[in-house]
Amino acid sequence: MPRARKLTKVLDMDDVLGGLARxxxxxxxIRRDAARRVLAGDDELLDVVAAGSRVRRQFFGRRVKLNTIINLxxxxxxxxxxxxxxxxGSEAEILKYTWVSPxxxxxxxxxxxxxxxxxxxxxASxxxxxxxxxxxxxxxxxAIKADRPDVEVCVCLGLLSDGQADRLRAAGAHAYSHNLNTSEARYGEICSTHTFADRVDTLERATAAGLSPCSGAIFGMGESDDDVLDLAFALRDLDPDSVxxxxxxxxxGTPFEGRWxxxxxxxxxxxxxxxxxxxxVEVRLAGGxxxxxxxxxPLALHLANSIFLGDYLTSEGQPGADDRQMIADAGFTVEGLEEQSLPDARHDLVVLRRRGAGTDLPANA
Incomplete structure (x- = not known):
C-alpha cells in the first residue's frame, strides 16, 4: 500500500475511534456504522482497546468489581x-443436585x-x-444478609411471573439477572422452549419491581457482526445497570460442543x-x-470494570488468588464494599422537566 494511503487509513481510524470515545x-x-467498525478488524486491536479504555477510566477509574456465583x-x-x-437432554457430566441449604x-x-x-x-436452573x-x-x-448485610445479592431464577420480583426485592435482593444471550432474529436457533420476548418481559418485570436490571450476552455461538450489534442495541434499549x-x-454433550x-x-x-x-454501565467479564x-x-480489564471471581455454574474458573494477582499486576484495584458500583455522574442523567404541560414553554416534541 502506498505511504499516502497508509497515512490516510491511519488518520481515518483515529477519527472513527476518537469519535466513538468522545x-x-x-x-x-454511538452510530451503528461506527460500532460495526470496532468488530470488523480493520483497526489495530490496541488502538481499539485504548479508545475503549479512555471511557472505562472516565467512569470507573482503576476499580474492578468482583462478583461470585452460587449455583443453588x-x-x-x-x-x-x-x-x-x-x-x-444434556449429556454433559456436570454436578446435579437440588437446592442447597441457606x-x-x-x-x-x-x-x-x-x-x-x-x-x-x-x-438456580x-x-x-x-x-x-x-x-x-x-x-x-x-442467611447471607445476617452475616454480610452490605453485600449485593443478585438473583437469577429464569422467567418470572406476577409478584415474584416484588417478593425478591422485599427479601433484600439488589438485582435480577436474565441475559438476552443472542439477537432476537436468531434466538430460535439456540432455544425453542421460550422466546426472546419472554426474556425481555422478565427483565422488565424485575426493573418495575425496583430490582437493578442485569442482562447480557453469550458470544461464540455462530453469531454475525449484525447479530452482535442487534443484541447490543436491544440491551441498550432495556437500560440495564450491569451487562x-x-x-x-x-x-x-451439548449441541454447541464443537464451537471453538x-x-x-x-x-x-x-x-x-x-x-x-x-x-x-457495569460491563462484566463473565463465563469463558x-x-x-x-x-x-489483563488487557480485557482495560475495557470491563467487573469480573466473576471463582467458579461458574457448572465449570471451574481461574483460582481467586490468580484473579486478584492479575488485577494488581495490571495496575487495577478491587472495588470495596463501601464504594458504589456506578459512577456518581450517572445521576446527572436525571433532568427534571421544566417545559411542556404546566409551564409556559413548549413541549419537547
Missing amino acids: TALAREP KSGMCPEDCGYCSQRL DEAAGIADRAVRAGAKRVCLV GRGPHERDITRVERTID PVNFLIPFA ELTPERCLRILALFRFVFPD REIHLRSLQ
Whole structure:
C-alpha cells in the first residue's frame, strides 16, 4: 500500500475511534456504522482497546468489581438452550443436585466476600421459580444478609411471573439477572422452549419491581457482526445497570460442543463495543474468559470494570488468588464494599422537566 494511503487509513481510524470515545464519554448513543467498525478488524486491536479504555477510566477509574456465583440448584432444566450444560437432554457430566441449604449458601457467600467479592449471584436452573422456590431464595438471602448485610445479592431464577420480583426485592435482593444471550432474529436457533420476548418481559418485570436490571450476552455461538450489534442495541434499549459478557464454553454433550470459533482478539473487540455502547454501565467479564482470552485477560480489564471471581455454574474458573494477582499486576484495584458500583455522574442523567404541560414553554416534541 502506498505511504499516502497508509497515512490516510491511519488518520481515518483515529477519527472513527476518537469519535466513538468522545460520543461514549458524552453518554450519547454511538452510530451503528461506527460500532460495526470496532468488530470488523480493520483497526489495530490496541488502538481499539485504548479508545475503549479512555471511557472505562472516565467512569470507573482503576476499580474492578468482583462478583461470585452460587449455583443453588444444578442441572435437570426443562429448557433446551443449546449453549447450556444443564439443558434438557444434556449429556454433559456436570454436578446435579437440588437446592442447597441457606446456611451452606451463606457460608459460600461469606468466603467470597472475604476474598473481595462485592456481589453474590444466586442462580438456580429451571424455566422459572415456583412459589416455594421464591421462599427458599428469601431464606437464603436472609442467611447471607445476617452475616454480610452490605453485600449485593443478585438473583437469577429464569422467567418470572406476577409478584415474584416484588417478593425478591422485599427479601433484600439488589438485582435480577436474565441475559438476552443472542439477537432476537436468531434466538430460535439456540432455544425453542421460550422466546426472546419472554426474556425481555422478565427483565422488565424485575426493573418495575425496583430490582437493578442485569442482562447480557453469550458470544461464540455462530453469531454475525449484525447479530452482535442487534443484541447490543436491544440491551441498550432495556437500560440495564450491569451487562455480563459471556464467551461460550462448548461443553461436551451439548449441541454447541464443537464451537471453538472465538479468538482473543474477537473477544476484546466485543468487549470494546460493549464499553462504547454502555459507557457508564457495569460491563462484566463473565463465563469463558479464561478459555478464550487466555493470556490477554489483563488487557480485557482495560475495557470491563467487573469480573466473576471463582467458579461458574457448572465449570471451574481461574483460582481467586490468580484473579486478584492479575488485577494488581495490571495496575487495577478491587472495588470495596463501601464504594458504589456506578459512577456518581450517572445521576446527572436525571433532568427534571421544566417545559411542556404546566409551564409556559413548549413541549419537547
